[in-house]
Amino acid sequence: MAAVARPQTAQVDRRLREHPLLAGWDWEQVRRYGAQYSEVLEYRCRSDPSKPSILIKHRLGIVPAERTEESLAREFRGLQALWSRAGAALEGTMPKPIAYLPEVLAIVFEKLPGTTLETLLKRRGNRLAGRFCLPTFFHVGHQLGRWLRRFQQATAQPPLPHDSTVYLERVLTWLDRCRRGGMSEAIAAEVGALARRAADRIEGSVVPAAASHGDLIPVNILVDGARIAVVDFGGVREREPVYKDAGFLAAYWGLMENSGFYSRPVMKALQRGFLAGYGNVDSPALLDLYVVEALLDILACQFEARRKGWRRLRKLETYLAAESRRRLGPP
Helix, strand or coil, X not given: CCCCCCHHHHHHHHHHHHCCXXXXXXXXXXXXXXXXXXXXXXXXXXXXXXXXXXXXXXXXXXXXXXXXXXXXXHHHHHHHHHHHHHCCCCCCCCCCXXXXXXXXXXXXXXXXXXXXXXXXXXXXXXXXXHHHCHHHHHHHHHHHHHHHHHHHHHCCEEEEECCHHHHHHXXXXXXXXXXXXXXXXXXXXXXXXXXXXXXXXXXXXXXXXXXXXXXXXXXXXXXXXXXXXECCCCCCEEEEECHHHHHHHHHHHHHHHCCCCEXXXXXXXXXXXXXXXXXXXXXXXXXXXXXXXXXXXXXHHHHHHCCCCHHHHHHHHHHHHHHHHHHHCCC
């Protein structure tokens, strides 16, 4: 049964049917996915089931309209630029942008098949089921590593010099947010000192650069058999160090490994597969810097929101300190 449009999405539905590129098709809304600041509406062509389904990402206007419109325009233009540079190399692995509808704060793109890695991990990567699925998750990690390498090769940019001052400004921003959320002053000071020494050691190093997805987390990764696809390019940037996405993945998986819900062997299999698929890392020291920065980015949100409870937050800060020592300590 087709989904019934709510009042706040009826305008989006009407604009879809009026758009020159999309009018004339017998579109039927079949699903709606809710999120904090947006929703995604799925449509299929009732009269031609072979035609690919489309998704409309619709911002709900909780933040100011100007910022919302700017964010959507940036995502749409970013996808267009990626396809113009890398479409053939990444065909079927990232969404094709179809239309930008600023008047209803929405963008339209083709739907890609697959189940999110987040869903797959919850079902088959938990502590009970995970031990039976290690080859599956190694393969998923391997395919994801290959995808990221292809993505970076297809969008390669001139290299960047590593600037420890700029890096430390970001790190200190995250640490200040963690402190305000209740992180131990001693741990925050130790992590800051480790980051400073490690960043200064490689000041001026040349860093390979490419486009960055910006939010490469399991909910944005689709698994369809042997194929990997990546969605939600709202945080895409044209030129960033190649370690930014890889570091964020490593940080996120490390936190999942220590969550108590997911199977540790599964998370290790994912990471081993990813590194095998991605290939050699030219500068492990630089990757370690970006892993720690990503950890701080993630934890700053959790400390500020304080959704995890103090016991869990204490465990997270202890993990941060241990990872920082392991990755940034004296060689």
